[in-house]
Each structure stands twice: as structure tokens, then as C-alpha cells.
Amino acid sequence: MPNMKLPTVLGLNTNITLKTGLTTPVILLNNAATTPPFADTLATVNDSLQTYGALHRGAGPFAAKTYARVASAVTSIRQFLGLSSEQQLLFTSNTSAAINLYIRLLALKKGDVIITSIIEHTSNNLPWSYNSEATVVYVNAFADGSLDYLDLAKKVAEHAANLKLIAITGASNLTGYIPDLKHLSDLAHSHGAQLFVDAAQLAPHRPINMTASGIDALAFSAHKVYAPFGVGVLAVHEKLLERLPVDPGGGSIDMISETDIVWAPPSIRHQTGTWNVTGIIATGASCQTILDTGWDNILKHEQELVHYAAQKLATVPGLTMYVAPATYQREDRIGTFCFNLAGYHHALVSAILENEYAIETRAGTICNHRLVRRWFAVSDYDQKIIEAKIIAGDRLASYGIVRASLGIHNTQADVDALVAALINIAKSGPQLQYAPVPAEEVYICTS
DSSP: OOOOOHHHBBTTOOOOOOSSOOEEEEEEEEOOOOOBBBHHHHHHHHHHHTTTTOOSOOOSSSHHHHHHHHHHHHHHHHHHHHHOTEEEEESSSSSSHHHHHHHHHOOOOOOOOOETTTTTOOGGGGHHHOOOOEEEEEEEOOOSSSSSSHHHHHHHHHTTTTTEEEEEESOOTOOOOOOOHHHHHHHHTTTEEEEEEEEETTTSSSOOOOHHTOOEEEEEEEEGGOOOOOOOEEEEEEEGGGGGOSSSSEEESEOOOOEEEOOOOOHHHTTOOSSHHHHHHHHHHHHHHHHHHHHHHHHHHHHHHHHHHHHHTTTSSTEEEOHHHHHHHSOOOSSSEEEEETTSOHHHHHHHHHHOOOOEEEEEEEEOOOHHHHHTTOOOOOOHHHHHHHHTOOOSSOOEEEEOOOOOOOOOOHHHHHHHHHHHHHHHOOOSSSEEGGGTEEEEEEE
16 A cells, blocks of 8 residues: 555653653654554454453353454464464463473474574573573674674584574664575575574564565564564464473363363464453554555655664764664664763663653663673673672673664654754763662662
């Protein structure tokens, strides 16, 4: 649908009065952490609650309506992900829970190999080591977040006999980098392995077609796609579900006696307990809104805004950007921008932006400690000192960055407001007083 208006997002016209006396709208630039709901998504949820009934737990008019709404939502999510008829959905609480469930379902053995990159988000790093006996092999990635394909090919060749999985982030939460998923799936499949994609950041920014791209399994969170109602989505091949559930409970069986268990069908037995009906309906509604808006419209808006933001941020005096502005101009990246301002702790910059300019950002290592450490060139010796301070309670001792991340609702005016705020901070400093809170890894306004 050409020239379609972009979806309405809640919260854009919310004004607050700052301690400086200025009344201004809140500017939402922390979308990589979470997104507000689409107006249509909330309307769909509110409507569904008027006839909310027991899903799979009863019969009646409301139960039937609820079942139909969930079935419709699942259809939208399947279309959003481009699933094949052999791929099924499981619902969890978030992406991390989905990845932990997936690795336990795989039940890899000692000697099996998982290949991932050295700078993955924590959610696509820890589960492979802590929920599996498989060996995790790390592929090099460059400081700008891009994958070292030569090292990947080398590691795949070295471990071809035991390789079971390549696990990669579909879009970086820090650098915006998007790997070539079709290339990765071809590489994995050529050695009898599978490709898993952490699509938490990819899903709201780029179209996904698991069938066409050859993605075997994928996870994302609804709160990244304008449906913050507590759902994670895991898409896997149906053959993986033929095993016994790793989290058995209500709904996983059809019959149980003192000696026997008749398990529910594979597509049902792993979805134990009462489903998050509201979250699933919300996720389906947001996925459908994105599809109805049209990816061409979304991509045009986003790519223009990413280029604009990279150009404008480069004009701030004393600002260090950890991915060069030219990289955003040259490559297809999502709008996540990491920076620091000379003379200021990263958490203090975020606090000033919050309290004096009503701009939402995020500060810290943001679940990618190894990449941020590389940006600061922290030695092993200094790393140990920092870790000791953190263990003692000083979380502000960590190196870190400020991240501004764009969403479908952002505009050039939002970027201009951020840039103007950073220039004011660089030239004149803060207007208010701030105190560190080391245990919380923040600065609070004390004026």
C-alpha cells in the first residue's frame, strides 16, 4: 500500500513538566529496549477483554470467541514470520525464555558444537553454555558489529563433523548490524546443521521470511514490536516437538494414571499452563498492523531517518560514536546509535537527557559487555579491577555507553531534539544537580 500513513503509537503526545520548568512532550528513543503499543493493538486487546474466556480450559460463547481471536493472532504471527507449514509456534515470556526453551528442546550432547559470534547479546550467549553440554565456539566479529565471515567459514570447516547449530543475532542492539541470514543458513545446511536467529531487534525493523531465508528456528519478543504484554515467540520445526516436554505441566498430557502417561499432540504438549491470551492477541495485532502498513513504507521511513540521525549526531562536539556515521550511510543497519560525551559518565548523560529534556535513552553495557569492553580497550588487569568494584556494589564503575534507538514513530524532529540537547550539555553542562547511585547504576536528579 504506497504512501500509507504509519501506525499510531501511544504516548507520543504525553507532555510532562520538568524540574527546569519546561513543559515538553516525552521523546521515545529507547525503542531497542521496549516499544509502546500501537493504538490499534491496545484497541484490539481492550475489545478482546470484553469477551474474555477460558482458552483450552472450558466451553461457552466467551471461550469460543477467545479461541477464535487467538487462532487469528497465530495466523498473523505465522504470516509475519513467513513460516512453512512444518514450522510451529511456542509462546514464552520473552526472547531469553524462548532461547532457553529452544536449547533444552534440542538436547545437544557432549561433543556437539554450537557456533555463535563473540559479541552476541547476552540472551544469545549464556543459554548455549548453561543449558547444554555442547561446545560453544565463538566466531570473531569486528568493532563495528559486523561478522567476520572468513573466520566463520574457518570455524565451520574445523567443526563440520560435530556442528549442530549456528546461532546469530538478526540485528544488533548496539550497532544495528544485520548479517546475511541466507548465507548463514546455506552454510549451516551444507554441513547438516541448523540456523537459529535471535530476532528481537530484527522483527520490528525488517521483514522476515523464515522459509525463504532458510531459518530453522527463531525467537523474538512482543514488546519489541509494539505489543508490550509479556510474550516471547519461538518458531521451530515441528519435528523438534515430537520429544517429551522439558517443562511438563497442565495441558501437556491427554491422560495420566498411576503407571502411564498419554502425552498431548506435539504441537500442544510443550505449551503448558494457561496461555497468555492477552499477549498473544496483542502480538498478532501488532504483526498484522505492520503487515498492513507495508514493509516498503516502513523501510523508506526508517532508512531515511537512520541516515539523518547518523549525519546529525556527528555534529555534536565531544561526541564519540562507536559506529562511524558513514557506516550507517553505506550499509543497511537499523537505527541503534551508541555514543559517549566527553567529560561525562554515560549514566549521567542519560540522567540529564531524562530530567532536563524528557528524552528516553539507555546507558550501560546493555547486555553486550564484550563489545563495549572492546570499544574501551579494557585490559584484563583493568577488567578485574572493574569487576571487583561491581561485586562490591559499585555498578557505576563499569565502562558503558549511551544508546539512542529509533522506532517506527520517531521523526527528524526527535533526532533534532536529541542533538540539540547533547550540544547544550557539551557546551553548557547540566542545569540541575545530580548524585550517583552506584548500587542502581544510575544518577538521580537532586535539584
